[in-house]
Amino acid sequence: MSQAELADLFVGMGEPKFRAKQVYQWLWEKGVRSFEEMTNLSKTLREKLDQHFVINGIVADKIQHSVDGTIKSRFRLHDGHLVESVLIPVPAENRYTVCVSCQVGCSLTCTFCATGRMKRVRNLDAAEIYDQVVLVNQQSLEAYGHPLTNIVYMGMGEPLLAYNNVMDSIERITAPDGLNMSPRRITVSTAGIAKMIKKLADDEVRFNLALSLHAADDAKRNEIMPINEQNNLEALLESLTYFHRQTRNRISYEYIAFQNFNDSLEDAAQLAKLCRNFPVRINIIEYNPIDGAPFLKSTEHRIDDFAKYLRDQGIMVTVRRSRGRDIDAACGQLANKE
Ligand code: SF4
Structure with missing residues (x-):
């Protein structure tokens, strides 16, 4: 209410x-x-x-601590469904990020993702998303003596398909009578739904946007992300260009490096072509393999060459080493266990 x-x-x-x-x-x-x-x-x-009245708060169901400091939580919702959040601390950079979920399961069936194997059950309501941030903020204070500095909507589910609830949750997170966090510290990550990206622009949102790109040509992207069949790269580029023109907010591409699939220098050259329309940062992510997926993680050597190629083109690149490998930290792995 x-x-x-x-x-x-x-x-x-x-x-x-x-x-x-x-x-x-x-x-x-x-x-x-x-x-x-x-x-x-x-x-x-x-x-x-x-x-x-009832307060339908979410409750911690299982918490796993990784040797690298990552903490993964599985939360039980009031109707018994399970979702995940991950605290990713980087004390050296004073960065404490929570990755939150916005749906129980997911209707998009990305082949590399454990959540994609669970069918979508329902959207989380704004309060359930907000609660993940509150509870993981407490974890961060207890474990590291530091509150969260960043929030990423990159957990289970597609945020732009839970649009209103995601927007409401961000409104509460940023409200002075909520958590009073800056929208500049929030990143919403989408698998790529062109018309909803335009809607974000029209709604003049102030948070950052990330596109889970993972392949720089349509044929490969269709193979791993069926959503690309209705939202091809041309449509996505057009909507992102519009988003940038309207909001000037930061855009990034998330790019999981899969061995011998998307990690060659030819792939890097194709990716560079998608960086011409607006300023963009590329986050290359080491793959956290899941059981039965047809992919392996790329090698450090190939990732370094890939990143160097892009940097030589003047593109901002960050390489994110995989975290929490000992604790089922890939999206959907823990919730999928039950
Ligand atoms: S990667 Fe994201 S959009 Fe794709 S299936 Fe997993 S949760 Fe859904």
């Missing part, structure tokens, strides 16, 4: 309107999970709320 809806509710109950602000603060700023904890409300009111 919004704060205005809460205000109406309390007035209807014969309570002062400011109760709405108090409850809202408990829920969204302090992240409490029971009415009992709302200690500035009278005991009678707390009991009344408890009788008539």
Whole structure:
């Protein structure tokens, strides 16, 4: 419920309107999970709320700690479904990133992805996405004494197919009476849905956008990401150009390097051609192999050559070494176990 809806509710109950602000603060700023904890409300009111309302908070179901510091959480939703979030700390750079999920399962069937094998069950609501950030922020404070600095929507599900809920969650994360984080610290990652990228531009969003590219020609991309058949590279480039023109927000390409599939210098040359229309940063990601997928991770040597080729073309490139390999940290691996 919004704060205005809460205000109406309390007035209807014969309570002062400011109760709405108090409850809202408990829920969204302090992240409490029971009415009992709302200690500035009278005991009678707390009991009344408890009788008539529920707080559908998400609950940690399993937490795995990697030797490299990554912490993966599997959360149970109020209806029993499971989703994952990952805390990725980089203390040397003062960067503490959470990767959140936005759907239970996923309707896109990217061949390299464990989530793609689970059918999409439902979208997460805004509060369930927000809760992942709150709980992983607590983990970050407890484990590293540092709050989250970045949020990426790169976990289970396709954010642009859970559009309204994702937008609402970002609104709460960035709101002064929410977590008050800067939208510049948030990146939404899409497998590439051209018309929704244009919608982001028209909605004048202020967060960063990442395209999970993973292949720089249509034939290869069709092979690993069926969504490309309706949203080919030409359509995606056009929508990203529009997004850049309208918002000037940062765009990045995510590029998982698969051995002998997309990691040659010819692939790099094709990728460079997709970097001419707007400034773009490329994140080359080491593959976190999943059981039964037809891909292996590329070698360090090939990734270095690939990155060097792009850098020599004046393109900004970051290589992200795979994290949490000992803890099922690839998207969907942990939730898929049950
Ligand atoms: S990579 Fe993303 S879009 Fe593709 S199947 Fe996995 S969760 Fe869905």
